[in-house]
Amino acid sequence: LCQNNQYAEYTSYSESTRSKNLAKRAHAYEMPGVQVDGTDPVAIYHAGKEAIARAKDNKGPTFIEATCERLQGHAFGSDEDHMDQNRLSEAKNNSPLKKFRERLITENILSEEEIKKIEIAATAEIDAAAKVAESSPPPKEDELYQDVFENHQDIPDLGKLGSRVLVDPEIINEEDSENITYCQAITQTLEYALESDDSVILMGEDIADPAGGVVKATYGLSSKFGLERVRPTPISEQAIIGAAIGASMAGLRPVAEIMVNDFLGVCMDQVTNHAAKLRYMSGGKTNVPITIRTMIAGNVGSFGAQHSQSLEAWLTHSPGIKVVAPGTPKDLKGLLLSCIYDEDPCVVMESMGLYFGSGLVPKEDYRIPLGKADIKKSGSDLTIITYGAALLNAIEVANDLEQEGISVEILDLRSLVPLDKDAIIESVSKTKRAVILHGAIRFCGFGAEIASFIHENLHSDLIKPVTRIGSAYTPIPFAKELENYHFPNNDNIKLQIKSLIE
Structure with missing residues (x-):
């Protein structure tokens, strides 16, 4: 339903288009387009009734253009000088309420x-x-943080040190696990969710068979569960996220795939202004339990400036969204499944550089609490704080430096929002040196928040200031030779660590 009141904010409809009838545009999409008098409640009722009946009969959508005149400026109290004064005066004298009364x-x-x-x-x-x-009294300060998330402890501002007690689920019997790749772990997790819960659906470009996704992460799922639950979409990120939001508000748990991280730019309005804010704007009455899977394709060779970015800082800066970045197949399953069953919108940042690495993954239900970091390697001289694909660099560097007598602890954040502040403090308090490593651009990257947090809480305990290692402040080059210079490399990471140890 489009209310055409002849104006945008200040620009008139006639100035912006030659079209006299928006409803006719519906025919290009092979659906009915109806233009009705928007000042006539009866006409709108009948047009709406017919459109609803058509939709309920599975005959598809209807576009209704309700034409009317705007009776004031864009907002209440806005000026009206830009409007046709004769037309405005006539419209006010024949207002819909007055006409309907008569x-x-x-x-x-x-x-x-x-x-x-x-x-x-x-x-x-x-x-x-x-x-x-x-x-009514004005809202008090303690209401400010209500309904950002289902649990206020997930809010970075409110996470008091020592207040969160989260424990990884134990894998009691490793015989119930299988050695599979990161990509296979995605498939296995989605299959498990689809099989165990009818409210879970998948949406995204090319996710159905025979394609099964651009990296085959959803291969076989549409054949097993049907196109009603594994739904291939047009190349329209706004439509994918918009439909996922609507489906979640109707009781489903959509898992929407935004093929490449960079494409979040196309649907950021849906992500940050709708999914992230609906719980808060509705006073907790409307939640959006969607999961967005998206792939970071940088540092694997020649995907270029528009298909390689790591944009987690965009998302973590938007209150209402949870963000995870699993670095192993096991963590991928545990975090993805937790996201699917979380009551808030979650983004799972997958890394293409990890897709073909393997590890033990539990076969059945396995969930890692969001906001729980993990020590991937214990050490005493320095802590590397990292997440996602940079975890591989951290492990390789730590193993090399161990041969040189330098003991490096690796703290894998896994979850960026919520953030495990306790784990950061505990590890850096022990080693008294910290390096923050990520593949995203260093300038204004997520590592800056972590560095600031450490300095604010452990300033007098640190032997050396925190070091941040990230990518260069350039678009990501297509040439592999230049891409190698853009991203952090192991030799550079080692040099910076050694400078902190000396």
């Missing part, structure tokens, strides 16, 4: 006396509501 009397539907009674009752109801609003 019609009800002329057609003997209601009498003047009956209408006055309705008007008096409506005015009284509005006055009473206004009185309640005006007499």
